[in-house]
Amino acid sequence: xxxxxxxxxxxxxxxSVGLALKANGFVGEVLGWDANAAELETAVQRxxxxxxxxxxxxxxxxxxxxxxxxxxxxxILDWMQRLAAGLDESQFVTDVGSTKREIAEMAERLFNQPGxxxxxxxxPMAGKESGGAALAEATLxxxxxxxxxxxxxxxxxxAEALELEVEWRAMVSGFGAHVRDLDxxxxxxxxxxxxxxxxxxxxxxxxxxxxxxxxxxxxxxxVQAIGGRALREMTRLGASPYSMWRDVAMTNTEAIAAxxxxxxxxxxxxxxxxxxxxLREEFAxxxxxxxxxx
Numbered sequence: 001x002x003x004x005x006x007x008x009x010x011x012x013x014x015x016s017v018g019l020a021l022k023a024n025g026f027v028g029e030v031l032g033w034d035a036n037a038a039e040l041e042t043a044v045q046r047x048x049x050x051x052x053x054x055x056x057x058x059x060x061x062x063x064x065x066x067x068x069x070x071x072x073x074x075x076i077l078d079w080m081q082r083l084a085a086g087l088d089e090s091q092f093v094t095d096v097g098s099t100k101r102e103i104a105e106m107a108e109r110l111f112n113q114p115g116x117x118x119x120x121x122x123x124p125m126a127g128k129e130s131g132g133a134a135l136a137e138a139t140l141x142x143x144x145x146x147x148x149x150x151x152x153x154x155x156x157x158x159a160e161a162l163e164l165e166v167e168w169r170a171m172v173s174g175f176g177a178h179v180r181d182l183d184x185x186x187x188x189x190x191x192x193x194x195x196x197x198x199x200x201x202x203x204x205x206x207x208x209x210x211x212x213x214x215x216x217x218x219x220x221x222x223v224q225a226i227g228g229r230a231l232r233e234m235t236r237l238g239a240s241p242y243s244m245w246r247d248v249a250m251t252n253t254e255a256i257a258a259x260x261x262x263x264x265x266x267x268x269x270x271x272x273x274x275x276x277x278x279l280r281e282e283f284a285x286x287x288x289x290x291x292x293x294x
Contacts, residue, residue, distance in 0.1 A: 010043035014070030015136035018048035023138035118161035142176030192255035206238025
């Protein structure tokens with residue numbers, strides 16, 4: 001039974017996990033740690049965590065039943081290396097990182113074997129264009145898909161850790177999320193198309209408009225006055241900070257590069273057919289995709 005959860009990283013995602021736990025009836029203790037003291041204090045003040053853990057060593061020596069790694073991907077990989085030897089096989093570790101292949105590969109090497117904790121990589125497809133505990137919400141995961149990418153292991157799981165995993169999955173469902181399992185490589189490929197490419201496209205468009213009109217006050221005023229919902233939606237993700245996306249780009253480089261190359265080719269096709277029937281076909285194909293989404 002889960003009685004104590006430690007959230008490592010108390011920004012938007014980590015603090016939202018804490019709030020969601022409390023909002024959905026968890027009566028155990030939620031501990032928190034963050035490298036940013038201000039973020040940690042905000043998470044405490046907002047009631048996302050009950051008690052702050054003092055120092056990295058305390059994290060490494062934790063007796064929490066469940067440890068949730070809610071930092072960017074590269075720090076998640078670092079924490080995995082630090083935690084592996086110190087946790088025991090009755091403990092359960094998961095994460096909320098945006099890419100999964102490297103995390104799953106490290107989990108196979110360092111966890112899920114005799115004497116080691118159980119690790120289940122996870123990724124809630126939820127968030128905001130800005131981060132921080134101040135923006136955390138207990139309802140952030142409602143209606144969102146929460147992906148898990150189970151690791152292959154030749155060893156039978158420790159019974160207590162397996163029970164914790166089952167209970168954690170149930171808790172995530174209790175947050176209102178739709179739980180789905182996916183192969184780690186498939187996860188990174190699909191997320192490159194449906195999440196990472198839209199982010200890069202929005203960033204590029206917002207940066208292009210800034211470069212085009214930043215030195216033209218009249219032009220920028222016109223853009224701001226004329227640009228409607230379509231422009232706002234297309235550039236909304238452009239408000240996301242680099243710090244949120246650096247690790248995604250570094251750990252899913254090939255897949256993201258492939259989607260960008262495909263988009264470049266598609267845009268070239270559109271450009272070359274602005275005055276031909278091919279443009280109508282492009283719109284028809286796009287309409288079919290949107291119709292499938294309802």
